[in-house]
Amino acid sequence: MKKNNAKVSVAVIRRLPRYYRHLSELMQQGTVRISSSALGRSMGLTASQIRQDLFCFGGFGQQGYGYNVEKLRDEIGDILGINRGHTAVVLGVGNLGHALIQNFKFGNNGFNLEAAFDIDDDVIGTNVGNIPVYGIDELDEYLRLHRVDIGVLTVPRSVANTMAEQLVRGGVKGIWNFTNLELKLEGAQDVVVENVHFADSLLTLSYMISGRDHNGEEEE
Amino acid sequence: MKKNNAKVSVAVIRRLPRYYRHLSELMQQGTVRISSSALGRSMGLTASQIRQDLFCFGGFGQQGYGYNVEKLRDEIGDILGINRGHTAVVLGVGNLGHALIQNFKFGNNGFNLEAAFDIDDDVIGTNVGNIPVYGIDELDEYLRLHRVDIGVLTVPRSVANTMAEQLVRGGVKGIWNFTNLELKLEGAQDVVVENVHFADSLLTLSYMISGRDHNGEEEE
């Protein structure tokens, strides 16, 4: 198992969570070992690609045997940063923020959700789930006093960029952006923005169900 | 502008909604024309890639001038299927379903949201926004009587696959899947599933903020 220092491509990185998810399910089903070809079959990838992907990180298998499901899962979890005690806050406790706080298992993904912020007096001071909701004017101080790794942005479009800038000034490492805006953050090259663009996803689906004659001409 | 029958790659397709979004913003700002290089600069793409992407569909520009923003936007909207009168129903009016019904602009993306379904008697018979909520046992008949293009799946994990199968039997063309489950739909090759996996997105962000020493060894 040799150290591989080549830069890992984003295509590989985006497959890691899928590996993690599938391996977790296999583990729950009690599967102890799996070969790259069996895993590939169940995930719709080639065995070659799986071995190549894992090779980026040194490879975690054993010739003639395959991969230990639990060990591989844990290794990938480590690579993804699941055991680093990441912390998160939610900005905007509207319908979507509410839904994320209540339903999304931050803990399963290695994040501790510690607070939420909103501008509405009716919700400030309450708890959603176990999460306290503070006023947005308390954000600066909160960020000064706590290490917050990411901000979850579920505020209205109109204030999205301002709030994002405030998070950046407060020292977050990443922003999980649910607003349909492309954030413009000057001089924050080391802050990572991960977008969840619902509209992009739906429009892709729209394209795919719309059939093939996309140039408006008759077929012959 | 010649007809191009080569299959369009998924990489290109997934860029189309971004083009659409950026062009919409430019249009709102009153920009009338734009060159591939200016658009590329503002989107973080090369001019070459933009021209190559549009070339897949025949090209919509004019030498020496560039692209008419509104015309290009509309052409891409057409390609994405925005003007086909698509219809949608939501399955599962929990926190997330509620948030989507209330906040997400289906109309902006060419979809008419027509109904929602849930199992909870407290919500059945009510309206969320303007959308009526029916009992899940009325779904089969509803699908028989109405043409529904996509089902939006925001039900609990445990019933996700069953509900998806019911949608397929009811004749939907696509499923917009917000459950963190990989749907297994036997014999439904022509039904498109578009996944919105929150966890995958967050874990990608987790990786990116976790620094580079992913093999646990000390640097030298």
Next chain:
DNA sequence: TAGATTGTTAATCGATTAACAATC
């Protein structure tokens, strides 16, 4: 040991970028 399956390099394929003639 023999069989299986990985780690790893090489070959192929596809996507992005470069170049430039066509043309507005």
Next chain:
DNA sequence: TAGATTGTTAATCGATTAACAATC
């Protein structure tokens, strides 16, 4: 017209797939 910028082909780059020696 001259300048600008596209449409389109060719070159390059990177990602996926194939192959096979290493080894459990």
